[in-house]
Amino acid sequence: MTSLLYLISLLVSAAGMALVDRRFRLVLWCAPRRAVLVLALSAGFFLLWDLAAISAGHYMAGRSEAMTGIMLAPELPLEELVFVTFLSYTTLVLRGLAEEVLRRRCPGRADIRRRGSDAAPPAAPLADRHGRRPMDPETGP
Amino acid sequence: MTYAALATLFLLPPLLLIALVAVLRRPGRRWWAATALTVGSLTVLTLVFDSLMIAADLFRYEPSLLSGVRIGLVPVEDLAWPVAAGLLLPALWLLATPAEKER
Numbered sequence: 489m490t491s492l493l494y495l496i497s498l499l500v501s502a503a504g505m506a507l508v509d510r511r512f513r514l515v516l517w518c519a520p521r522r523a524v525l526v527l528a529l530s531a532g533f534f535l536l537w538d539l540a541a542i543s544a545g546h547y548m549a550g551r552s553e554a555m556t557g558i559m560l561a562p563e564l565p566l567e568e569l570v571f572v573t574f575l576s577y578t579t580l581v582l583r584g585l586a587e588e589v590l591r592r593r594c595p596g597r598a599d600i601r602r603r604g605s606d607a608a609p610p611a612a613p614l615a616d617r618h619g620r621r622p623m624d625p626e627t628g629p
Numbered sequence: 630m631t632y633a634a635l636a637t638l639f640l641l642p643p644l645l646l647i648a649l650v651a652v653l654r655r656p657g658r659r660w661w662a663a664t665a666l667t668v669g670s671l672t673v674l675t676l677v678f679d680s681l682m683i684a685a686d687l688f689r690y691e692p693s694l695l696s697g698v699r700i701g702l703v704p705v706e707d708l709a710w711p712v713a714a715g716l717l718l719p720a721l722w723l724l725a726t727p728a729e730k731e732r
Contacts, residue, residue: 494687519726526721533717534710537639546632546694550686567687575710579671579718586666590659 493554498570505574505581514584515577527576534572538564632694636709643713646720654723668715675711679703 509515516523541547542563549555549563558566650656680701682688690704698705 494685522722522725526718526725529721530714530718533639533642534714537713540639541632541635544630544635544694545691546635548689548691550688552686554685555687565687575714576718578674579667579714580722582670583663583667583715583719583722586663586670587659590662590666 490557491554492556494552494567495556495570497554498567498574502570502574502577505578508585509577509581512584512588514588515580518584523580526580527573530576530579531569531573534575535569538568538572630694631696632690632704632706633696636706640709640713643716643720646724647716650720650723654728656723660719660723664715664719667719668712671711671715672708675708676700676703679707679710 506516510517538547539561542561547563549559549565555565555567560566560569680703683702695704696706700708
């Protein structure tokens with residue numbers, strides 16, 4: 489018996505990542521061409537890792553009934569191609585979120601640098617999204 | 630070749646790219662913090678989901694080539710995956726970003 493269970497789980501998880509990506513415009517919704525290039529390079533790297541590990545006898549496909557049974561190469565299920573792409577996408581989304589969270593922290597910390605013309609406008613107004621009232625009445629709602 | 634040796638080999642390209650980023654782009658402290666957070670959260674996710682995937686028999690390892698140290702069901706060598714991903718992808722993303730758009 490085989491099934492689509494694992495494949496569908498991966499695709500549903502990827503769809504969840506895509507919702508986060510779209511909401512915060514992090515990866516595909518930030519720079520689609522760059523995202524596709526980076527995801528392809530990364531998925532290729534992890535597939536190479538898989539193939540090297542398979543040929544050296546480290547990895548073997550399991551006998552789970554949750555997989556389609558479609559093999560791209562000996563011991564390499566179709567699902568692994570989807571997995572390495574999903575892993576790469578998840579990594580970029582998590583990284584985008586991490587950057588976003590760090591950027592929205594209360595300004596004035598030493599690690600928020602003002603770099604010449606690159607100086608970003610103060611992030612203070614965003615603070616009220618976290619339930620804090622701005623101190624300055626002019627920036628209030 | 631042990632799985633540890635193979636994993637070390639595949640950690641080299643991500644480490645090289647990170648070194649390249651450090652030299653060519655000199656990212657700020659926030660970039661490094663976000664990258665570290667990414668590696669950390671991916672490692673936690675790997676411990677959870679790799680265990681589930683091994684329990685589901687999606688893949689197997691040759692036991693004679695493993696160190697035998699496991700966290701949950703995860704062979705400790707497998708943690709090279711989240712480390713590699715957490716370094717490789719931020720590095721590739723930054724290197725593929727035009728310098729003036731960097732943030």
